Each structure stands twice: as C-alpha cells, then as structure tokens.
Amino acid sequence: MATAKKAAAKKTPAAKKPAAKKAAVKKTAAKKAPAKKVAAKKPAAKKVAAKTVAAKKPVAKKAVAKKAPAKKAAAKKAPVKKVKTARKPNAAFMKPMTPSSELAAVIGTNPMPRTDVTKKVWDYIKKNKLQDAVNKRNINADDKLKAVFGGKKTVSMFEMTKLISGHLK
DSSP states (O other): OHHHHHHHHHHHHHHHHHHHHHHHHOHHHHHHHHHHHHHHTTTSOHHHHHHHHHHHHHHHHHHHHHHHHHHHHHHHHGGGOOOOOOOOOOHHHHSOBOBOHHHHHHHOSSOBOHHHHHHHHHHHHHHTTOBOSSOTTEEEOOHHHHHHTTTOSEEEHHHHHHHHHTTBO
8 A cells, every 4th residue: 555655656746747847838727737636636645745836836936037037138139239231232243344246236335234234134025025925934035135145036034144144244
C-alpha cells in the first residue's frame, strides 16, 4: 500500500509539470486545473499537495519575471531605429551611354542613362503594341527592333535588356 502511494506521489509532479508550463501561457486555465486536481487528491498525503502548490507559485513568478525584462528590452530597441534617407541612384546606371545606330532608330541619338534607354524602349513597344497578347513577357519585334534583338522575331523581356546593353557604349 505504501509503495502505491509513493508511485502516485512520483506521478503527480510529473503530471503537473506540463500544467505548470501551461500556467505561463494561460494563467486562468492553470488556476482552474490545480483546484480540480487538489480536490480529487484529498485522500492523498497533504504534504504532497502542499509541495506541488508551492512549486507552482515560483514557476509562475519566474515566468512573469522573465516576460517583464523582455518588454523593457524591446522598448529600448525601438528608439534605436534609423531614419530612412532618400535613396541615391547608382552612378553606373546614371552614366550617359551612347546608343548604337540600330538602337538610335528606336530611342534617338542622344546619350542617355541605361534607365532612360529601357524606358524609351518600353514606350516604343507599348506605342506600337509589340507586347505579346497571350504571354505578356514576350515582345514581338518589328523591323527596327529585329536589328536591336539580333534578328530574333520574339524576345522575352529579360532577354531584351541583355540585348539592349550590347548596343550601348
């Protein structure tokens, strides 16, 4: 009989440890759960029930104590945020490039940055409705763009930028 009580006493702390972990997450659920278990264990030794109740209180206090410094640390990190400044354009993209004669037929002869070249080519494509209706990623080249695209009839928009960069000096 005594061994059965010891086995029951050993099982109760193990069974209540997960409940103690839940206490950190939900305090109200933890308060209701031990009350039911203690009421069910009245015939058991009072010392075991007192130890488990005493063991739960420090665990709950530790969890609360750990959460409070975390909030203070988060509050300290907030003022450290940097104020974003206006982005500077990359100098390589902004350097004026001279287009080849084939590309000049599409965008003009004036030297301009790569970004403007791409914009002008897209303006030409949209103005002449050269973008494929089914697959919008493809461009159907006309006579002027075939010279730029190396004789290809259809080019993807990603391949287009590669081909255009070959016509800039």
